[in-house]
Amino acid sequence: MNTYDVCVIGAGPGGYVAAIRCAQLGLKTVLVERYASLGGTCLNVGCIPSKALLDSSEHFYNAQHHFQEHGIDIKPPKVNIKQMIERKRGVIKTTVEGINYLMKKNKIDVLHGHARFESAHHICIEQNQTSQTIESKYTIIASGSKPASLPGITIDKKRIITSTEALELQEVPKHMIIIGGGVIGLELGSVYARLGSKISVVEYMDRLIPAMDAALGKELQRVLKKNLGFEFYMKHKVTGAVTTGKSVSVSIETPKGDSLQLEGDYCLVAVGRKPYTDGLDIAKAGITTDERGRIITDAHLKTQAQNIYAIGDVVKGAMLAHKAEEEGVFVAEQIAGQKPHINYLLIPGVVYTWPEVAGVGLTEEELKTQQRPYKSGSFPFKASGRARASMDTDGFVKVLCDAQTDEILGVHMIGPRAADMIAEAVVAMEYRASAEDIARISHAHPTFTESMKEACLDATSKRALHI
Ligand code: FAD
Ligand code: NAD
Numbered sequence: 001m002n003t004y005d006v007c008v009i010g011a012g013p014g015g016y017v018a019a020i021r022c023a024q025l026g027l028k029t030v031l032v033e034r035y036a037s038l039g040g041t042c043l044n045v046g047c048i049p050s051k052a053l054l055d056s057s058e059h060f061y062n063a064q065h066h067f068q069e070h071g072i073d074i075k076p077p078k079v080n081i082k083q084m085i086e087r088k089r090g091v092i093k094t095t096v097e098g099i100n101y102l103m104k105k106n107k108i109d110v111l112h113g114h115a116r117f118e119s120a121h122h123i124c125i126e127q128n129q130t131s132q133t134i135e136s137k138y139t140i141i142a143s144g145s146k147p148a149s150l151p152g153i154t155i156d157k158k159r160i161i162t163s164t165e166a167l168e169l170q171e172v173p174k175h176m177i178i179i180g181g182g183v184i185g186l187e188l189g190s191v192y193a194r195l196g197s198k199i200s201v202v203e204y205m206d207r208l209i210p211a212m213d214a215a216l217g218k219e220l221q222r223v224l225k226k227n228l229g230f231e232f233y234m235k236h237k238v239t240g241a242v243t244t245g246k247s248v249s250v251s252i253e254t255p256k257g258d259s260l261q262l263e264g265d266y267c268l269v270a271v272g273r274k275p276y277t278d279g280l281d282i283a284k285a286g287i288t289t290d291e292r293g294r295i296i297t298d299a300h301l302k303t304q305a306q307n308i309y310a311i312g313d314v315v316k317g318a319m320l321a322h323k324a325e326e327e328g329v330f331v332a333e334q335i336a337g338q339k340p341h342i343n344y345l346l347i348p349g350v351v352y353t354w355p356e357v358a359g360v361g362l363t364e365e366e367l368k369t370q371q372r373p374y375k376s377g378s379f380p381f382k383a384s385g386r387a388r389a390s391m392d393t394d395g396f397v398k399v400l401c402d403a404q405t406d407e408i409l410g411v412h413m414i415g416p417r418a419a420d421m422i423a424e425a426v427v428a429m430e431y432r433a434s435a436e437d438i439a440r441i442s443h444a445h446p447t448f449t450e451s452m453k454e455a456c457l458d459a460t461s462k463r464a465l466h467i
Helices: 013-024 040-045 047-065 081-105 183-194 214-228 321-335 364-369 385-389 418-430 435-439 450-461
Strands: 003-009 029-033 109-112 114-117 122-127 130-141 145-147 175-179 198-203 231-234 237-244 247-253 259-264 266-269 273-275 308-310 349-351 356-361 374-380 396-402 408-415
Touching: 003 013, 003 321, 013 029, 013 040, 013 081, 013 130, 013 321, 040 047, 040 081, 047 081, 047 183, 130 321, 175 183, 175 237, 175 247, 175 259, 183 198, 183 214, 183 266, 183 349, 198 259, 214 231, 214 356, 214 364, 214 396, 214 408, 247 266, 308 321, 349 418, 356 418, 364 374, 364 396, 364 408, 374 450, 396 435, 396 450, 408 418, 408 450, 418 435, 418 450, 435 450
Parallel strands: 003 029, 003 130, 029 109, 130 308, 175 198, 175 266, 198 231
Antiparallel strands: 114 122, 122 130, 145 273, 237 247, 247 259, 349 356, 356 408, 374 396, 396 408
């Protein structure tokens, strides 16, 4: 029987990063993955493919809507969706090859097959009717998540689909009905709206991306309606969906309790994801899950078994690739006897629509609930020279800081390249900078980042220079 210091179950961003860090720390490590391709949800059916399609569709949209104004005359562009999907597959292939290389470089054994616990120290790996059992001193469970559905809806993967199928469509839908105005719904809705689909979003809360600062969802809703023609059914509840031939009929309850029927050719169910522990036999290792199916862990991400940790989407917290990665490093370093730390408040959230949306720290709603005195400052992109040059004037940066000390408590932005710009806010908050500190730092001109400086000037003492 092969023995290891660490067995990592699941090769998503949580698992493969944990394996690399374990190997760097001198631990004999094995990574077990049930699929042939490493990289998990993120690389195969999540972050990377969705961003590849977002980039392709954005090029098409710009060619159609903005080139002429820039003084570029072209024949009306046409969508070749098959090529778009093919390019996306190529991006995945290259990225997965990169992970294979990293495993070899770090001398990590990779076993393909479904892992299940026989005991807290023994894991059986099964593939194609063959199985082998390995012994491991420590185990890190990084088995990730799967799309959730709703009662009354059967996902047929053809017309009623999840994000996985939406990343592989061979035609541009005429009318895609999206259940859920969260991250997946708005990102994939943007892809198909740019390619010409009519998009209807049904959301049962009163705002989009409800976990983020409320001002962001409000502005995003306005912009997606104005630029891409999204139709929103807010505070509406989906009660069922059925497929007939090539069409889908979605039954909805309006806020007044009336019924409404939407007809489309595709229905994307994007109502969240659920932790995945199927067939893992965690009970044999003495581990249990909570009421939402998440593996129970303590503050050190240790499960109820002393030698087993769990990380990423399968445990509590935001379902984000970079959160899973941080946890992978955190757990590996603990196993090696170090004392690492994660500040969960400073894990940024990003939505890759255009304009992009990003936030870190406390939202204005959370500050109000905590009754914490705060100051707020903001700067609109329409006042940014860089944004005018690129015709990206929708959105703003909002900075929230402590009323007395000026320490930055939250930064929330919607605008061009917000996904990259949020990094400055994370650094500032990690070093507990005040709004005045950032306001006094030189930001290159003309850049989108000047808007962060201006919002800090506004927050610290209402002295923004360009509004
Ligand atoms: P996963 O990536 O889900 O990996 C788990 C792995 O474990 C899988 O490969 C699975 O096959 C394997 N596994 C499970 N059980 C077993 C078993 N018993 N034996 C062997 N192997 C097993 N996050 C971001 O931060 N940014 C984004 O832009 C972003 N975009 C997304 C877009 C979409 C469409 C989706 C669906 C998700 C997106 N996410 C994004 C979320 C991100 O993909 C997840 O948070 C991340 O992949 C979680 O990593 P993980 O390692 O915990 O799990
Ligand atoms: P989500 O939690 O972001 O959004 C789900 C939305 O569906 C919510 O707004 C919720 O109110 C709504 N909803 C739930 N039940 C409903 C119902 N019955 N009728 C109408 N609306 C309903 O989930 P998601 O968009 O499916 O994404 C899943 C996970 O993947 C998220 O946790 C997210 O963090 C991750 N993800 C991240 C990114 C990114 O970081 N850019 C991109 C895609 C996915």
